[in-house]
Amino acid sequence: MTEEHRSKCPIATSLDILGDRWTLVIVRDLFTGKSRFGDFLASPEGITTSVLADRLARLERFGLVTRTPYQERPLRHAYALTARGRGLKSMLQELCLWANAAFPETWVPPASFMAREG
Amino acid sequence: MTEEHRSKCPIATSLDILGDRWTLVIVRDLFTGKSRFGDFLASPEGITTSVLADRLARLERFGLVTRTPYQERPLRHAYALTARGRGLKSMLQELCLWANAAFPETWVPPASFMAREG
DNA sequence: GCCAGTCACTTGCAAAATGCAACCGATAAA
DNA sequence: TTTATCGGTTGCATTTTGCAAGTGACTGGC
Numbered sequence A, B: 001m002t003e004e005h006r007s008k009c010p011i012a013t014s015l016d017i018l019g020d021r022w023t024l025v026i027v028r029d030l031f032t033g034k035s036r037f038g039d040f041l042a043s044p045e046g047i048t049t050s051v052l053a054d055r056l057a058r059l060e061r062f063g064l065v066t067r068t069p070y071q072e073r074p075l076r077h078a079y080a081l082t083a084r085g086r087g088l089k090s091m092l093q094e095l096c097l098w099a100n101a102a103f104p105e106t107w108v109p110p111a112s113f114m115a116r117e118g
Numbered sequence C: 001g002c003c004a005g006t007c008a009c010t011t012g013c014a015a016a017a018t019g020c021a022a023c024c025g026a027t028a029a030a
Numbered sequence D: 001t002t003t004a005t006c007g008g009t010t011g012c013a014t015t016t017t018g019c020a021a022g023t024g025a026c027t028g029g030c
Helices: A010-018 A024-029 A037-041 A049-061 A090-100 B010-019 B025-031 B035-040 B048-059 B089-102
Strands: A065-071 A076-081 B067-072 B076-081
Touching: A010 A024, A010 B025, A010 B035, A024 A049, A024 A076, A024 A090, A037 A049, A049 A065, A076 B035, A090 B010, A090 B076, A090 B089, B010 B025, B025 B035, B025 B048, B025 B076, B025 B089, B035 B048, B048 B067
Parallel strands: none
Antiparallel strands: A065 A076, B067 B076
């Protein structure tokens, strides 16, 4: 990548992109079919507009998300995962399995999200 | 958990604990056998002492790490993963697979780390 | 036409987190 | 006695975050 990474460790490199409290929440929403700015704002975690705009731009810069207009005048964009972004699914599934085991009060994700092919 | 979480989504709850640029780097080092304060400082990413002390204390609070003395006078502690912490291995393996595919310049982890049982 | 509302942001600012360097106490080594 | 090591803490400047308000381009109702 063009950006400077702390090391070539795959975990550290991943965290340079995904390592904050919000980015994977947005990726989760993209997996569940959300695509518009307002959709992400509506999630229960309560992301703010400034952080959301920043994270979407970063995900686009790193090639995990594409932004395409869904209407002109006023110009409005829809966000979607690229193949690179969709590749995070197995990792997110494992994270959910871990969280469900470690913190039993967490929600069990829908089977459609946890399915091997999907 | 006693701490307030943003939602009961397993991903959001996980990020309340692991969602920063440093925590999973420390967990990675614990998986590779590092156990002392100075061991973590020596990693190439260059964590600072204040952030390291804060993250180790947080990991202990959430039950991912235990701290036990390896000597008295002066009292020195070794850190180790609990079962809950070790449960992150599958997720980290998937994260490495994703990073290696998305960013080919990243290191391929040792087979011992990527093995299914281990 | 006028006003209210929506949508996707940007801006400004206070608060919190981070990075950096210096310092500290206990002890061992020279 | 001086120096080094180890595992931190403290202080401070910089950066990031959270929060609220504002903006621009419309749409719909009357």
